[in-house]
Amino acid sequence: MITVEKIIREERFTGPSRSAPGLDREISALSFPAQSQGMVGLSFGEQHFIQGGIAQDLRSDGRKRLTYRPISIETGVIPQANGSARVKLGATDVIASVKAELGKPSPFQPDKGKVSIYVDCSPTAAPVFEGRGGDELSAELSTALQRCLLGGKSGTGAGIDLSSLSIVEGKICWDLYIDGLVVSSDGNLLDALGAAIKAALSNTGIPKVQVAASAPSDGQPEVDISDEEFLQFDTSGVPVIVTLTKVGRHYIVDATSEEESQMSSAISVSVNRQGRICGLTKRGGAGLDPSVILDMVSVTKHVSEQLMNKLDSEISAAEACEEES
Amino acid sequence: MEFVSPEGFRLDGRRPMEMRQIRAEIGAVANADGSVVFEMGNTKVIAAVYVQNRSQQINDQALVRCEYSMANFSTGDHMRKPKGDRQSTEISLVIRQTMEACIMTNLMPRSQIDIFVQVLQADGGTRSVCINAATLALADAGIPMCDLVTSCSAGYLNSTPLLYLNYVEDSAGGPDFTVGILPKLDKVTLLQTDAKLPIDMFENVMQLAIEGCKAVANYIREVLQENTKQLECRRGT
Numbered sequence: 331m332i333t334v335e336k337i338i339r340e341e342r343f344t345g346p347s348r349s350a351p352g353l354d355r356e357i358s359a360l361s362f363p364a365q366s367q368g369m370v371g372l373s374f375g376e377q378h379f380i381q382g383g384i385a386q387d388l389r390s391d392g393r394k395r396l397t398y399r400p401i402s403i404e405t406g407v408i409p410q411a412n413g414s415a416r417v418k419l420g421a422t423d424v425i426a427s428v429k430a431e432l433g434k435p436s437p438f439q440p441d442k443g444k445v446s447i448y449v450d451c452s453p454t455a456a457p458v459f460e461g462r463g464g465d466e467l468s469a470e471l472s473t474a475l476q477r478c479l480l481g482g483k484s485g486t487g488a489g490i491d492l493s494s495l496s497i498v499e500g501k502i503c504w505d506l507y508i509d510g511l512v513v514s515s516d517g518n519l520l521d522a523l524g525a526a527i528k529a530a531l532s533n534t535g536i537p538k539v540q541v542a543a544s545a546p547s548d549g550q551p552e553v554d555i556s557d558e559e560f561l562q563f564d565t566s567g568v569p570v571i572v573t574l575t576k577v578g579r580h581y582i583v584d585a586t587s588e589e590e591s592q593m594s595s596a597i598s599v600s601v602n603r604q605g606r607i608c609g610l611t612k613r614g615g616a617g618l619d620p621s622v623i624l625d626m627v628s629v630t631k632h633v634s635e636q637l638m639n640k641l642d643s644e645i646s647a648a649e650a651c652e653e654e655s
Numbered sequence: 656m657e658f659v660s661p662e663g664f665r666l667d668g669r670r671p672m673e674m675r676q677i678r679a680e681i682g683a684v685a686n687a688d689g690s691v692v693f694e695m696g697n698t699k700v701i702a703a704v705y706v707q708n709r710s711q712q713i714n715d716q717a718l719v720r721c722e723y724s725m726a727n728f729s730t731g732d733h734m735r736k737p738k739g740d741r742q743s744t745e746i747s748l749v750i751r752q753t754m755e756a757c758i759m760t761n762l763m764p765r766s767q768i769d770i771f772v773q774v775l776q777a778d779g780g781t782r783s784v785c786i787n788a789a790t791l792a793l794a795d796a797g798i799p800m801c802d803l804v805t806s807c808s809a810g811y812l813n814s815t816p817l818l819y820l821n822y823v824e825d826s827a828g829g830p831d832f833t834v835g836i837l838p839k840l841d842k843v844t845l846l847q848t849d850a851k852l853p854i855d856m857f858e859n860v861m862q863l864a865i866e867g868c869k870a871v872a873n874y875i876r877e878v879l880q881e882n883t884k885q886l887e888c889r890r891g892t
Contacts, residue, residue, distance in 0.1 A: 407775075408728050408775065408776065409697070409776070410728065410730070410731050410776065411728050414728070421685035421686065423683075423684070423685070425726075425775070427727075427728035429728065448727065448735060450726065450727060452701070452724060452726070452771070452773045453703075453722050453724065453769075453771040453773070454684050454687065454690065454701050454702070454703035454771045454772075454773045455684065455686070455703075456686065457705045457707070457769050457771070460722055460769070460771070461722070461739060462739075507727075509726070509727040509728045511726050511727075511728075511773075511775075513683070513684060513701060513773070514683075514684040514685050514686060514687075515686070516685060516686065
């Protein structure tokens with residue numbers, strides 16, 4: 331973390347015109363440390379330190395601009411769900427669960443199943459999420475994830491293969507309910523949730539279904555759900571989400587909440603294994619030059635390859651660990 | 656339905672007076688002042704405590720607030736409930752009142768203590784688990800308390816008093832006793848029950864729940880001591 335000593339050095343280095351009383355003010359502001367909340371209150375010196383560190387490619391926790399925090403994945407954390415995973419990214423901690431239920435396909439896409447993604451921000455993560463306080467962020471994250479993983483309204487270009495969820499065309503399909511829960515929040519929630527959903531989906535077993543052959547053509551066919559046989563969900567096409575946060579003139583991956591408070595804008599890109607973009611969201615008020623956006627997108631493609639490999643190895647390690655226990 | 660087999664086993668394989676497996680892990684939420692993951696059987700909750708300095712109308716004591724929420728995936732069937740429904744408001748109130756009884760609010764004037772309890776898995780007795788989790792989280796946050804309040808439930812099915820009902824036993828329609836005690840002071844601070852119970856069994860069932868509370872209190876004390884030892888070790892004194 332930022333020490334008072336470093337801040338003073340930074341102050342002297344960058345702002346020689348600052349008078350001594352100004353310095354005193356910074357120190358007194360630091361002696362009441364920022365409340366341990368999601369919304370960080372940073373002093374001028376701290377803000378400067380974070381921005382300066384990013385400009386010099388050495389962030390306040392020692393990382394480079396394009397380095398992730400250590401990721402740890404645990405699968406099968408919710409026994410009632412068909413699949414679940416808990417992802418910790420530094421101090422950010424999220425849980426995703428997948429539940430499969432039989433439903434009726436929508437009349438516009440009779441040969442496809444349905445997937446809905448919903449994220450909830452628990453007040454345990456930050457007191458500001460109390461009551462309805464987390465609703466806005468929950469809605470923002472849910473729509474961003476839907477955009478990144480489910481594709482357009484027609485279901486084309488979706489990261490999750492919806493046609494594999496169909497059972498009897500136009501009659502029965504699987505409805506996947508994906509629920510995310512933010513348990514602890516220290517920035518970069520979207521990437522963490524994306525990784526958790528990917529891990530939860532690869533942990534998901536969908537029961538095998540036998541359809542009775544003598545079903546009337548107009549009525550609902552009878553189905554027999556197997557308790558023992560499960561089909562593994564194919565997750566090779568599920569994209570990863572990489573968020574680039576722009577602070578000053580540079581951009582960083584996996585921003586902490588302190589760094590996020592300094593951002594001007596952020597772009598979240600979901601990239602699949604083939605290096606194709608499945609969805610994109612821009613957040614933050616400041617405008618971006620189109621050439622910068624192109625640059626950022628090409629960087630995300632590069633970063634996503636590393637993240638994809640890292641996630642794959644973590645997920646298989648977590649599943650091996652789960653089978654052992 | 657038969658809830659106790661002739662051999663004396665319950666549906667989940669426990670004996671009538673057997674406790675569920677308890678597990679607690681302190682420090683689950685990095686940003687919180689105090690936090691814990693608390694499991695009793697298949698019921699699993701996360702509790703986090705945040706303390707803020709805030710000047711307000713009440714100047715001579717701390718303000719305690721509590722919010723209880725259930726994760727969408729916590730129960731077997733799928734549901735998306737809106738926040739702040741009646742049941743969670745009631746449980747929030749129960750937890751807040753129970754915790755207020757043991758927090759020495761006069762020692763922390765002008766501060767606000769927020770207790771957030773999040774249910775990850777519900778399999779009966781969420782109230783008790785939430786109270787136990789809140790106690791541990793408060794202790795982890797270093798909030799002065801006169802005693803560690805603990806809670807446990809007991810029920811009465813097939814003419815047998817049963818310790819700590821799970822979801823199936825709870826929904827069987829028999830009485831479910833939730834008791835909260837201050838173990839050192841030997842006082843009952845919380846007592847709730849629904850459904851009818853023969854009056855001569857009342858004392859037995861309540862005594863069973865109190866015994867359960869004491870067992871939980873012992874466990875919580877052990878966890879806290881272990882945690883303190885670790886902290887001491889890391890400090891390197």
